[in-house]
Amino acid sequence: MTKANRHDLMPEEYDHELGYLFKPGPKTWKQRRRIRLFLKQDGKCFYCGEDMNPHWDGHDPKSWTIDHVIPRDRNPPCVGENYVASCKGCNETKGRLTAEEYLEAS
Numbered sequence: 001m002t003k004a005n006r007h008d009l010m011p012e013e014y015d016h017e018l019g020y021l022f023k024p025g026p027k028t029w030k031q032r033r034r035i036r037l038f039l040k041q042d043g044k045c046f047y048c049g050e051d052m053n054p055h056w057d058g059h060d061p062k063s064w065t066i067d068h069v070i071p072r073d074r075n076p077p078c079v080g081e082n083y084v085a086s087c088k089g090c091n092e093t094k095g096r097l098t099a100e101e102y103l104e105a106s
Contacts, residue, residue: 034066037085046084047094047102065091069099 038054045052045064052064067086070076073096084099094102 033080033083034085037066037083038064041085045087045090046099047086047090047106050087052085052087063088067091067094067099071096071098074098 038052043052043054044050046067054064064085065088066083067090068076069082069084076082086094090102097105
């Protein structure tokens with residue numbers, strides 16, 4: 001049985017704390033982290049404060065992404081506080097700046 005087939009046989013899991021139905025698979029923990037960040041920020045971008053589209057769409061600038069407060073190339077700590085939900089537009093504009101540098105420049 002292949003991995004894909006094994007995950008197809010696993011039941012979906014409802015997270016009562018988040019009120020969200022997760023599909024089985026190897027990336028479930030990443031899904032939960034994404035949803036928790038989105039809900040923690042009330043669906044608003046960390047940088048511009050605008051409402052974000054909860055359904056990711058690569059062409060929608062208000063789709064949301066997970067951003068590193070301190071960019072990965074600056075050797076940040078691998079902790080939850082280094083991740084925020086941001087709209088795709090702000091994340092692309094921020095680039096390799098830290099959150100502090102980006103907010104000061106805005």
